[in-house]
Amino acid sequence: MKKVLVVDDEENIRLLYREELEDEGYEVVVAGNAKEALEAFHSTDFDVITLDIKMPDMDGIELLRIIKEEKKEIPVILCSAYGRYKQDFRIWASDAYVVKSADLDELKLTIRQVLAA
Amino acid sequence: MIDDHLGLEILKEIARIASSTLDLDETLEKIIRVIQNKMRIDASAIYLADDPGNLLHLRASSGLPVEASGHVKLELGKGVTGWVAEHKRTLALPEAMQDPRFVHFPEIQEERFVSMLSVPILFDDACIGVINVHTLDRRDFSAVETAIVETIANQVAGALRNALLFHNSQRLLKEQSILYDISLAVQTTLKLEHGLWVILSGITMGEAGGFNRAMLFLVNEKTQSLDGEMGIGPDSPEDASRIWAEWGKKNIDLLNWIMIEADRDEFKHSKFNRFVCSLSFPLGGERNILTETALQKQPFVVTDPRQHHLVSQEFIETLGIEAFATVPLVAHETTLGVILVDNRYNRRPITQEQLRLLTRFTTHASWVIENTRLFSKLLDTNQELLSTKEQLIEKEKLAALGEVSAEVAHEIKNPLVSIGGFARRLEDKLKIISAQHAEIADLKKAVEYSNIIHNEVDRLEQLLKNILLYSQAGTLQRGDTNINEIIEDVISIFKSGFYGRNINLNYHPGDRLPPIQLDRQKIRQVFINLFYNAMDCMSEGGEFSIETRAHPQDGPPEHVTVRINDTGGGIPEEAFQNIFNPFFTTKSSGTGLGLSICRKIIEGHGGTIHIVNNIGTGITIYIHLPLQKPADYYKN
Numbered sequence: 001m002k003k004v005l006v007v008d009d010e011e012n013i014r015l016l017y018r019e020e021l022e023d024e025g026y027e028v029v030v031a032g033n034a035k036e037a038l039e040a041f042h043s044t045d046f047d048v049i050t051l052d053i054k055m056p057d058m059d060g061i062e063l064l065r066i067i068k069e070e071k072k073e074i075p076v077i078l079c080s081a082y083g084r085y086k087q088d089f090r091i092w093a094s095d096a097y098v099v100k101s102a103d104l105d106e107l108k109l110t111i112r113q114v115l116a117a
Numbered sequence: 118m119i120d121d122h123l124g125l126e127i128l129k130e131i132a133r134i135a136s137s138t139l140d141l142d143e144t145l146e147k148i149i150r151v152i153q154n155k156m157r158i159d160a161s162a163i164y165l166a167d168d169p170g171n172l173l174h175l176r177a178s179s180g181l182p183v184e185a186s187g188h189v190k191l192e193l194g195k196g197v198t199g200w201v202a203e204h205k206r207t208l209a210l211p212e213a214m215q216d217p218r219f220v221h222f223p224e225i226q227e228e229r230f231v232s233m234l235s236v237p238i239l240f241d242d243a244c245i246g247v248i249n250v251h252t253l254d255r256r257d258f259s260a261v262e263t264a265i266v267e268t269i270a271n272q273v274a275g276a277l278r279n280a281l282l283f284h285n286s287q288r289l290l291k292e293q294s295i296l297y298d299i300s301l302a303v304q305t306t307l308k309l310e311h312g313l314w315v316i317l318s319g320i321t322m323g324e325a326g327g328f329n330r331a332m333l334f335l336v337n338e339k340t341q342s343l344d345g346e347m348g349i350g351p352d353s354p355e356d357a358s359r360i361w362a363e364w365g366k367k368n369i370d371l372l373n374w375i376m377i378e379a380d381r382d383e384f385k386h387s388k389f390n391r392f393v394c395s396l397s398f399p400l401g402g403e404r405n406i407l408t409e410t411a412l413q414k415q416p417f418v419v420t421d422p423r424q425h426h427l428v429s430q431e432f433i434e435t436l437g438i439e440a441f442a443t444v445p446l447v448a449h450e451t452t453l454g455v456i457l458v459d460n461r462y463n464r465r466p467i468t469q470e471q472l473r474l475l476t477r478f479t480t481h482a483s484w485v486i487e488n489t490r491l492f493s494k495l496l497d498t499n500q501e502l503l504s505t506k507e508q509l510i511e512k513e514k515l516a517a518l519g520e521v522s523a524e525v526a527h528e529i530k531n532p533l534v535s536i537g538g539f540a541r542r543l544e545d546k547l548k549i550i551s552a553q554h555a556e557i558a559d560l561k562k563a564v565e566y567s568n569i570i571h572n573e574v575d576r577l578e579q580l581l582k583n584i585l586l587y588s589q590a591g592t593l594q595r596g597d598t599n600i601n602e603i604i605e606d607v608i609s610i611f612k613s614g615f616y617g618r619n620i621n622l623n624y625h626p627g628d629r630l631p632p633i634q635l636d637r638q639k640i641r642q643v644f645i646n647l648f649y650n651a652m653d654c655m656s657e658g659g660e661f662s663i664e665t666r667a668h669p670q671d672g673p674p675e676h677v678t679v680r681i682n683d684t685g686g687g688i689p690e691e692a693f694q695n696i697f698n699p700f701f702t703t704k705s706s707g708t709g710l711g712l713s714i715c716r717k718i719i720e721g722h723g724g725t726i727h728i729v730n731n732i733g734t735g736i737t738i739y740i741h742l743p744l745q746k747p748a749d750y751y752k753n
Contacts (some may be wrong), residue, residue: 012535018544054527081530100530102574104539 002115003044006030007037007063008079010050011101017050020104021083034058041067049112051094052078068093075114077085079107118321124265127155128272137273141280145177146537150275152250153179156262160230163273164191164198165238165246173247174201179748181225189224196220201235207267209258210372213251232256240274248273292474295319299483302581312485317349320458320478320590327471328458332393332436332552334407335446335454335486343407343455349678351462369585396435397644402540410443418442442467442638444479448487454730456482476722517534526581533581537574540545544565593721598679599641600742601665607644616664619658622653627665633677646711647681653693654685657734660721676724679740687732703726714725 004026006017014030021028029044031037034057041049049067053060064076075095095117096110134147145163160180164173169360175189194203201208201216213233221228230251238246248270299319313333320331330350334343351491385391400408406417406427409632420427420440432438441459445452456479458469501740544567551560608624615622651661664680689695696712719726724742 010531010535012539013531016538016542020538081527081534101570101578102533102534102541104538104541108721 001025001027002047003029004028004038004111005037005044007032007034007050007055008058009033009055011027013052013111017104017107020108024108024111026064026111034063037063038066041070048075048077048114049081050098050111051075055079064094075079075117077107077110077114121261123155126699127265127276128152128268128439130155131269131272135276139275143177143277144280145273148273149177149179152248152266152269156250156265158250160249162225162249163238163246164165164242164249165277166193166202170243170245173198173227174719176246189222191222197233197235198221198247198249202247205237205239205242205244207231207237207263207268209263210234211255211257216348226249228719229253232258234263234266236263236270238270238274238277239585245274245277246270289322295322296477296481299478309486309489312489313482314345314484316364316478316485317347317456319481320350320456320475328467328475329457329460329462330389332396332457333454333482334396334398334411334457336400336411336452337397341395343398343411345393345396346385346454348390350518352390405429406526407455407457408588410445411452414445414447414452416442416444416472418472437461438677439464440467442472442475444475446479446483446486448483448580453483453486457643466513493590518615526585529577533574533577536576537571540567540570550728565632583711594636595634598637598638598640599630599632600635600679601626601630603635603637603641603661604644604665604679607648611648614652615661616658618652620655621660623660625664627667629633629675630665630677631665631675633722633744635722636718639713640722641716643715646715650711651681651683651685655683659684675744676741677744679738679742680740681740682735684735687730687734688735689744690730690732693728693730739742 002025004021006014006028006061007076008014008030009032011032018028018030029040029046031040031054031084037051040046045077051060051063055063058108060078060080064078067073067076068108076100077096078094078104079098095114098107098110130151131148131692134144134151137144149161150162152158158180158344160178162178162181163176165176168171171193173191173193191198197208197210197213197216197218197220199220208216208220210233212231213219214228214231218556219227227233232252232255233298234250237244238248241448248266250266258705264700285504296319299315302315317333321328330348332345333347334348335346336342337344355557375627398405402408404427406419408426409415409427410417417441418426419425419428422438438461439461441457443455443457446454451659456475457465458467458471458475462490471602494612544564547564547567549679551557551564554560559694604626608622612622640688648661655661660683662680664682665680666680668678677683688702696718718728718743724740726738726740729737729739
């Protein structure tokens with residue numbers, strides 16, 4: 001079973017992602033901020049990480065840099081409420097960029113794609 | 118016999134009478150009475166000459182059978198009185214009937230008297246009347262008596278002059294007050310035709326201009342012609358007398374009457390007005406009196422139109438004129454029009470007095486026309502300012518919208534994702550349960566409700582996406598792009614949708630289009646919006662065509678044109694005014710941002726988009742995109 005780390009500061013979003021992805025057959029761990037996320041990242045080997053960009057303590061792009069410095073091979077998908085960060089060159093380090101939507105099909109598809117790559 | 122003393126007494130009294138009243142008839146009556154009483158004669162009469170001076174009217178008398186009035190008229194040169202008037206010399210006749218100049222006039226029965234003294238009333242070397250005294254017994258009039266009557270004649274002349282001056286000043290006063298009322302009425306109304314009506318009414322009103330008819334022609338700059346604008350005058354001679362009578366009665370409160378009449382607009386329906394409005398004379402064509410009045414800025418008075426080289430027989434017959442006058446309307450050295458007046462119905466000759474008034478009225482008319490033109494110009498400018506202001510407000514609104522929307526969208530997006538995401542999950546779960554328990558009707562309802570939440574959230578997400586797109590439309594990531602590639606990409610997205618709705622897609626890409634500096638994503642968004650709209654309005658099928666062309670020689674800046682055409686029936690006129698306004702939509706589920714985003718993006722590229730709306734058929738959209746960046750273009 002593939003392991004997914006979901007990082008998002010919104011509790012409901014975490015719940016939604018967890019349930020949807022578990023239904024897809026993934027093992028899901030959730031983190032509500034950068035600190036929790038790094039703890040989980042250091043204690044478990046994940047197959048894929050989804051990162052919310054806008055978070056109160058540290059933004060997802062900074063977190064992305066730390067993760068990629070430590071384990072370059074783990075695919076990271078950036079999730080954002082809107083597409084503004086698509087123009088930010090720092091997101092190039094990520095493996096994919098998904099605009100958040102109530103329709104999670106795009107996210108699921110992206111996860112499958114990065115796992116297959 | 119009258120002695121010097123009595124003579125002096127008579128003259129004193131006459132002088133007192135002459136200076137005591139301004140009413141001429143009253144003065145003459147009093148003078149007659151003094152002559153009668155003091156001079157001990159049997160009859161006396163005062164005759165006054167009429168305006169041309171051909172006839173002598175009996176104005177005051179005593180001892181004659183006829184009451185003093187205008188009934189008795191003596192011809193100049195005829196009889197003793199006529200001779201005195203003609204020769205301006207006094208005649209003292211002890212036996213009047215023996216004189217060869219004596220003529221028998223039955224109505225005054227002068228033959229009853231024996232002696233007669235006839236004295237001319239002279240004024241400025243012209244005879245303006247005669248004073249006669251008669252006695253039943255023979256009398257040799259003394260030098261003193263003759264001198265007294267001659268002095269009385271001088272006094273009468275003075276009284277006459279005073280009366281005339283008084284009459285003139287009364288008339289001027291009246292005229293002034295009419296002009297004042299008319300100019301007030303003109304200033305009170307800002308409607309051109311009302312102002313003109315007031316002036317033409319003034320020209321034709323008995324108390325003022327007194328012309329029977331007035332026709333106004335205005336210069337039409339576009340067609341270079343003099344066009345009939347208004348005609349005031351009766352439709353027929355019978356109508357004329359009725360109207361004059363009505364005006365006579367109503368001019369007590371002239372201003373009020375003018376305002377009421379002007380508002381009633383009744384003049385428009387008169388046959389005469391309609392006739393005048395149907396006339397038109399080209400300014401560059403054959404010369405006639407009207408066009409010459411306009412071109413030379415000169416008035417004309419035509420007493421015999423048949424003899425006038427600028428008046429044709431046709432002109433006479435069309436307008437039904439005899440003697441007439443024309444005056445130009447001039448403001449700031451420019452001829453605005455021409456007024457033609459005549460006295461068709463009472464056939465009175467046009468007097469200097471009438472012409473003087475006409476000039477005053479036309480000056481007024483010129484002001485009215487000029488004022489109205491300036492006023493309407495002012496209105497236009499005002500309108501322009503207002504629309505510029507509206508455009509500015511729209512731009513400010515958009516800028517503010519852009520800033521706020523990015524923030525708001527982000528804050529809304531997260532809860533929306535939760536709501537929508539769970540609604541979908543709920544829907545899925547309920548569907549499964551509902552399939553297992555088909556007997557529970559409420560479960561089916563619950564599926565339906567969660568589906569509604571799911572769909573509504575989708576709609577909100579779309580709205581947010583559009584708002585964000587709109588707020589970001591300003592910043593462009595441009596690169597050399599072939600527009601055909603973008604269009605082909607969009608066609609591939611819509612191909613199946615069009616096919617499913619039975620819409621025929623005709624694509625005509627232009628050959629060898631030069632690359633344009635475009636933001637691929639944004640231009641793609643433009644075509645997606647436009648294709649989507651077209652698909653939406655042709656849900657029953659139709660023709661959709663898109664064509665690209667290069668215009669290398671089509672004036673600066675060189676540009677590429679995209680022409681899109683659909684058969685979706687066009688846009689209702691009201692809606693069409695607003696299609697580029699943000700948040701305006703005709704669709705029940707649209708955000709109303711589609712076309713305003715398109716325009717913002719196209720204009721951001723220095724291009725233009727405009728829509729030709731054929732109601733009932735469809736719309737054609739033209740997009741022009743310059744080959745150069747706008748910044749480069751402005752640098753050149």
